[in-house]
Amino acid sequence: MAIFTSNIKYPEDSVNWFIRGDRLCIISNVDGDGNKNTSARKRFKAIQESVTDGLLIHYYGEPNSVSAVTDSLDIDNTMHLAIVDYVKKCLYMDKAGVSVDGNISAMAAQMSKMHEKNFNDAIIRYGMKKRDKTGGSRVLKSISLM
Amino acid sequence: MAVHKISVKQLISRVRQVFPDAPDTYILNLINDALVEIGMHSTKPVSSRISLVENQMWYDIGDGANDSSGKALEANKVYRVDILDNEGDYIQIPRLVDKNILLMDVFQETGEVLSFTPNTSTAITTLGETGGVPNSATGAWTANQTHADVAPHNVGIGGSGADTLRVTITTNSSGHPKLTAITTASLGYKVGDYVTFVSPGNSEKATWTVNEIRYTHESAVERSD
Numbered sequence: 475m476a477i478f479t480s481n482i483k484y485p486e487d488s489v490n491w492f493i494r495g496d497r498l499c500i501i502s503n504v505d506g507d508g509n510k511n512t513s514a515r516k517r518f519k520a521i522q523e524s525v526t527d528g529l530l531i532h533y534y535g536e537p538n539s540v541s542a543v544t545d546s547l548d549i550d551n552t553m554h555l556a557i558v559d560y561v562k563k564c565l566y567m568d569k570a571g572v573s574v575d576g577n578i579s580a581m582a583a584q585m586s587k588m589h590e591k592n593f594n595d596a597i598i599r600y601g602m603k604k605r606d607k608t609g610g611s612r613v614l615k616s617i618s619l620m
Numbered sequence: 621m622a623v624h625k626i627s628v629k630q631l632i633s634r635v636r637q638v639f640p641d642a643p644d645t646y647i648l649n650l651i652n653d654a655l656v657e658i659g660m661h662s663t664k665p666v667s668s669r670i671s672l673v674e675n676q677m678w679y680d681i682g683d684g685a686n687d688s689s690g691k692a693l694e695a696n697k698v699y700r701v702d703i704l705d706n707e708g709d710y711i712q713i714p715r716l717v718d719k720n721i722l723l724m725d726v727f728q729e730t731g732e733v734l735s736f737t738p739n740t741s742t743a744i745t746t747l748g749e750t751g752g753v754p755n756s757a758t759g760a761w762t763a764n765q766t767h768a769d770v771a772p773h774n775v776g777i778g779g780s781g782a783d784t785l786r787v788t789i790t791t792n793s794s795g796h797p798k799l800t801a802i803t804t805a806s807l808g809y810k811v812g813d814y815v816t817f818v819s820p821g822n823s824e825k826a827t828w829t830v831n832e833i834r835y836t837h838e839s840a841v842e843r844s845d
Contacts, residue, residue: 519677
């Protein structure tokens with residue numbers, strides 16, 4: 475038994491959520507005693523009781539920023555090399571932009587493209603596969619006897 | 621055997637193999653840009669608790685929002701919400717997908733004042749202003765005092781607050797007033813209101829700005845006509 479409880483017996487049937495902008499909306503059709511709290515006009519109302527730690531939300535968060543060379547990266551280690559690619563991509567782009575030698579500039583632009591592709595592949599294309607902790611076979615396929 | 625990770629220092633050293641003159645600060649900025657970009661691709665699953673408030677329909681999940689322990693949420697995309705049931709277990713609740721046809725009575729302007737600027741750990745140190753100037757006092761209050769249940773002298777720009785608001789104000793040895801607690805809340809305030817309190821000791825005035833309010837009147841989602 476947890477320390478905190480609400481009066482809602484079947485939240486999956488009586489409480490809904492949605493998001494508008496930067497705000498999470500929690501609506502319910504029961505009152506603070508768990509009884510129906512709707513009218514012909516009003517289908518949902520705000521929660522009718524205060525509950526400490528009453529909501530548990532699961533979300534994808536933003537990694538913490540770094541501010542010193544002694545900091546650690548706040549993402550899975552499978553993504554660390556992608557950050558090296560991102561930084562090099564930007565630095566090569568800078569170099570391509572300021573170099574007076576056309577050959578160096580062209581080579582730097584090409585290197586920038588290569589690191590950009592590495593970053594995009596690591597994060598956008600294969601990011602979920604890299605981070606996913608689920609193991610084992612993804613599909614069980616029986617042999618066709620036909 | 622420990623998992624291999626790259627520290628920021630190691631990352632910079634890898635970059636320096638090719639760009640020996642790249643400044644640390646610039647590389648740190650680029651790393652942070654990369655982290656923002658990576659954060660947009662569902663890479664850091666987090667779970668946090670938020671306290672339910674009676675009659676509150678909207679819960680802030682923006683960049684400045686905190687969970688119930690005061691830790692920053694830093695949420696990008698919410699994919700699941702659980703709520704406590706009557707047995708103390710968290711039960712997943714469904715997301716309302718078709719929300720566009722619903723009318724919502726949620727855009728009230730005023731509510732119950734929750735906090736002020738400066739906050740409860742910061743004294744007002746700007747003295748000598750005329751009354752009503754936010755975050756300042758007309759002069760030093762009587763030093764080293766604790767004034768309980770101080771009522772507001774007036775509410776400033778745009779304010780229409782009911783006067784049930786009572787606060788505790790302490791002063792330090794320099795007579796700088798610090799609003800340390802809201803002892804009785806009051807409806808009728810909105811964010812940005814200036815609230816002036818008068819020193820019970822020497823009648824000097826100090827003005828705080830309403831920083832946060834709780835919307836307390838009933839909110840509801842209605843059937844569309």
